[in-house]
Amino acid sequence: MTTKMTERDKKLLAGLGFVCVVGLLVFLVILPLLRSNADMQAQLDTFREQVAVMKEKEAQLPAVKSTNEKQKAELATYQDELYPMMKSQEIDRLLTDQVAAYGLTARRLQITMPEEAANVTGYGRTQDDGSNPDGRDGIWLAEVSLDVSGSLTNMDGFIDALSRDMPGIRVVNISWSSERRTVDAATGLSDTVDTMNMRLQVEMSREG
Secondary structure, three states: OOOOOOHHHHHHHHHHHHHHHHHHHHHHHHHHHHHHHHHHHHHHHHHHHHHHHHHHHHHHHHHHHHHHHHHHHHHHHHHHOOEEOOOHHHHHHHHHHHHHHOOOEEEEEEEEOOOOOOOOOOOOOOOOOOOOOOOOOOEEEEEEEEEEEOOHHHHHHHHHHHHHHOOOEEEEEEEEEEEEEEEEOOOOEEEEEEEEEEEEEEEEEOOO
């Protein structure tokens, strides 16, 4: 059995073939190109934004450098008044040497080393988060309790030296007292010994 194609059938087949070719072109060529163009446009937009940000940062660079240098200079000024990070033995030696230099006797020296950078709260401010609420590196405070004995004149000189020559040591509190001591056990002769208790803070900083 043979089938004879009419002119109408041939035209329909040709039209169907054309539609298939166009469909293939759309799905295999045009749509991928459109997607590729969209992706490239998105990349171009991203690159433009990045270039604009880079140019803005480049324009700000001189001002940022200037600010950085000023901050470094300011930090160095503050650090000049602070001690580098020290161990408790180094603080002990520093203070006992000063005590001996003023003719005093260190009767007790207790040092509590810091575990983290200081967070100083304003006096009387219950809602104050402090100077370092995030616990970042900064000033480290070693707490010292020091008892010395000797003459009142030498004690005054020692206090002046701490205030004048050792700005990294802050005097928090001072109290004086006196006690009797036996000079001669046979005769019971005694005299008065003046003592001074000091609470100090040794301010330290890591070198920047």
